Amino acid sequence: MNAITTTEAQAIATTALQIAIPSKNMLLVPLSRLRPSSRNVRTTPAKAIEAMASSIERVGLLQNLSVTLTADGVNYEVVAGGRRLAALKLLAKKRRIAKDWEVPCLQVTDASARTVSLTENVQREAMHPADEYEAFAALKAEGRPVEDIAANFGVTPLVVQRRLKLANVSPRLIADYRADAVTLDQLMALAATDDHAAQEAAFYDSPQWQRSPSALREHLTAQEMKASHAWVRFVGLEVYEQAGGGIRRDLFAEGDDGIFVSDRALLETLVRDKLEASAATLRAEGWAWVDIAPAATFTDMHAFHRAPREPRAATKKETKRMEEIEAQIQQIGEAVDAAMDADDEAKADELQEEGDRLGNELQALEDSLLEFSDSIKSVGGCVVTVDRSGEAAVHRGLLKEEDHKAFRAQEATCNGAASEGIASGQDGSSEDARASAGMSDKLAQRLSAHRTAALQVEIARHPQVALATLVHNLVQTSLHRGYQRGLPMGVRITEQLGLDTLAADLPESPAAIALRETRRTWAEKLPTDSDELFAALIAMAQDELVQLLAVCTATGIDVVTHRHTANQPGEQIAQAAGLNMATWWKPTAEGYFKHLSKAMIQNAVSEFAPSEVERLGKLKKAEIASEAERLVAGTGWMPAVFALNPVQNAEQLVDTVEASLEGAPDAASSTDKPAE
Numbered sequence: 001m002n003a004i005t006t007t008e009a010q011a012i013a014t015t016a017l018q019i020a021i022p023s024k025n026m027l028l029v030p031l032s033r034l035r036p037s038s039r040n041v042r043t044t045p046a047k048a049i050e051a052m053a054s055s056i057e058r059v060g061l062l063q064n065l066s067v068t069l070t071a072d073g074v075n076y077e078v079v080a081g082g083r084r085l086a087a088l089k090l091l092a093k094k095r096r097i098a099k100d101w102e103v104p105c106l107q108v109t110d111a112s113a114r115t116v117s118l119t120e121n122v123q124r125e126a127m128h129p130a131d132e133y134e135a136f137a138a139l140k141a142e143g144r145p146v147e148d149i150a151a152n153f154g155v156t157p158l159v160v161q162r163r164l165k166l167a168n169v170s171p172r173l174i175a176d177y178r179a180d181a182v183t184l185d186q187l188m189a190l191a192a193t194d195d196h197a198a199q200e201a202a203f204y205d206s207p208q209w210q211r212s213p214s215a216l217r218e219h220l221t222a223q224e225m226k227a228s229h230a231w232v233r234f235v236g237l238e239v240y241e242q243a244g245g246g247i248r249r250d251l252f253a254e255g256d257d258g259i260f261v262s263d264r265a266l267l268e269t270l271v272r273d274k275l276e277a278s279a280a281t282l283r284a285e286g287w288a289w290v291d292i293a294p295a296a297t298f299t300d301m302h303a304f305h306r307a308p309r310e311p312r313a314a315t316k317k318e319t320k321r322m323e324e325i326e327a328q329i330q331q332i333g334e335a336v337d338a339a340m341d342a343d344d345e346a347k348a349d350e351l352q353e354e355g356d357r358l359g360n361e362l363q364a365l366e367d368s369l370l371e372f373s374d375s376i377k378s379v380g381g382c383v384v385t386v387d388r389s390g391e392a393a394v395h396r397g398l399l400k401e402e403d404h405k406a407f408r409a410q411e412a413t414c415n416g417a418a419s420e421g422i423a424s425g426q427d428g429s430s431e432d433a434r435a436s437a438g439m440s441d442k443l444a445q446r447l448s449a450h451r452t453a454a455l456q457v458e459i460a461r462h463p464q465v466a467l468a469t470l471v472h473n474l475v476q477t478s479l480h481r482g483y484q485r486g487l488p489m490g491v492r493i494t495e496q497l498g499l500d501t502l503a504a505d506l507p508e509s510p511a512a513i514a515l516r517e518t519r520r521t522w523a524e525k526l527p528t529d530s531d532e533l534f535a536a537l538i539a540m541a542q543d544e545l546v547q548l549l550a551v552c553t554a555t556g557i558d559v560v561t562h563r564h565t566a567n568q569p570g571e572q573i574a575q576a577a578g579l580n581m582a583t584w585w586k587p588t589a590e591g592y593f594k595h596l597s598k599a600m601i602q603n604a605v606s607e608f609a610p611s612e613v614e615r616l617g618k619l620k621k622a623e624i625a626s627e628a629e630r631l632v633a634g635t636g637w638m639p640a641v642f643a644l645n646p647v648q649n650a651e652q653l654v655d656t657v658e659a660s661l662e663g664a665p666d667a668a669s670s671t672d673k674p675a676e
Contacts, residue, residue, distance in 0.1 A: 027106075028103065032099050037078055052083055052154065061104065063081070068107065076105065136167060137163075169190055174187075190203060190216055224264075240261060245261060245266045268294055275385075278384045287396075291381065291382070301383070304400065307397040311370055318368075325358050329359060332354055352597030380398055381400075382397075446503040449502040449506055453511040454511040455574055462577045463547055463550040505591050557573070586633075604639070608637040
């Protein structure tokens with residue numbers, strides 16, 4: 001198997017002699033007489049010919065070509081150096097060199113042609129990347145301009161700058177990079193700073209599982225802010241720089257993620273100055289206080305109570321415009337559903353963007369029909385902040401704890417309705433409504449069907465809430481006939497059927513399965529004959545009877561909405577039952593994300609995985625939806641439509657009930673004690 005023929009042995013010996021004494025076989029062959037050879041072992045098309053040509057033009061041809069004489073005795077075939085030949089031909093085509101430019105060549109015999117070609121390509125070792133970085137740094141140290149270095153090697157100046165940046169990493173880390181203990185991605189992340197001590201601390205002081213490139217980069221840039229940060233977008237990077245703010249550019253990051261703002265204090269001052277214009281407008285409206293808080297969080301805002309707003313009549317012009325918008329949104333929703341069914345993502349996204357715009361306009365018009373009274377403004381206030389998109393956000397109608405208590409007591413004395421307004425979350429902020437304004441009707445129906453099923457099973461588990469819901473409707477029907485604001489349940493307990501037509505995945509959802517099992521258990525225990533059923537109910541213990549009442553009441557709950565609305569029906573029941581949609585529903589690609597536009601998916605992802613938003617923007621919609629499902633798993637994130645509005649806590653609800661019952665008939669005088 002390892003034996004060689006006499007011809008091959010002679011060819012190898014001849015080749016060895018040629019290499020040992022190359023001057024005897026070196027020729028200068030005109031470029032026009034050189035041809036590619038079929039015996040060149042490199043058959044894959046060559047790459048980066050432009051870069052090779054640029055390098056040859058500036059530095060020269062540093063390595064000869066290996067050739068054989070053709071049968072005509074005039075031309076030569078290149079058996080090794082095909083890429084160099086292509087680069088020379090390109091230079092001749094561009095008239096940078098003459099067509100008969102003399103090329104240094106080593107002539108080899110026909111018998112050794114393929115051996116020479118293979119030897120040249122196999123018996124060589126590429127330089128380590130670290131050697132390349134240090135070589136670029138050495139050229140720079142010699143005084144070579146970056147542009148000249150780039151031109152010599154046919155690369156862009158950015159490539160040279162990146163090589164120089166890597167060469168400036170700590171020698172200890174470079175040594176470990178040579179030993180494969182540090183990866184190139186880690187090295188690029190560590191190059192975010194020129195401080196060798198900081199680089200080494202970030203890598204060697206971190207446990208192995210915290211040495212990912214992203215973790216290392218975050219460690220080194222913890223005191224800086226990205227140019228993609230909401231504050232920077234709000235102020236403007238140019239304004240910040242004009243004010244004397246310093247920036248740093250990460251050569252290995254793309255876009256704004258590669259630009260860092262170093263003067264956080266200056267940036268915050270600029271943010272506050274710009275927010276002051278909005279604050280001045282609010283003060284002119286007569287609010288008791290106005291706070292500027294550039295970094296107000298969702299938790300911060302929950303420290304306040306939301307004051308109710310009073311509706312005003314819409315003008316003819318406003319009414320006409322709202323009707324027009326609603327009709328347009330309806331048409332767009334149908335068109336979006338049709339485009340999604342046809343897998344036309346581009347069309348669906350285009351329509352969705354138009355729907356978002358109209359939804360925002362409609363929400364703004366609806367918000368303008370609710371106003372705060374002067375009595376609210378005399379004690380309430382506003383917070384001006386910057387939202388995630390880098391826009392000014394105004395939160396009106398905020399009540400501090402002490403002001404809220406006084407206001408609630410006053411309103412409870414006058415009538416009990418105002419406190420309900422606070423509980424219903426009718427506040428001055430429409431951020432959640434705007435965030436979901438572009439939701440299609442089909443998705444709104446799907447989500448509300450899941451919410452209905454989840455609320456039904458929770459009612460079945462909370463007899464006290466079920467009893468209160470049922471009695472509430474009975475009281476409104478028999479005692480408050482002129483007041484038609486009933487809870488979303490028929491007094492006859494009409495079973496809500498057909499939810500699965502709105503959400504195909506509903507029958508196998510945890511809520512539907514739980515309620516179905518509960519109803520089956522009770523159905524098996526009870527007789528079907530009417531007389532026997534009544535006898536069984538009379539003999540049943542009261543607590544068991546109330547449990548059964550809860551199960552039956554649950555089936556009448558209906559909070560389905562046919563289009564998205566800021567105020568979801570059944571909020572009070574959901575609050576009382578402690579509804580947590582995360583228990584019964586999970587956001588998936590098929591059940592949620594694929595029904596949103598790409599922009600809305602990215603907006604959702606920014607809430608639970610903000611660092612992934614830019615990466616997802618480069619993917620197709622189906623891929624973004626799948627990635628969103630993966631990223632959201634375990635975070636507990638829910639769409640805004642499933643979030644309960646800020647409400648009174650249990651103690652406040654009890655206080656409100658007691659206040660509203662003052663002056664009512666004394667329940668203690670009754671001979672019948674209520675069941676515990």
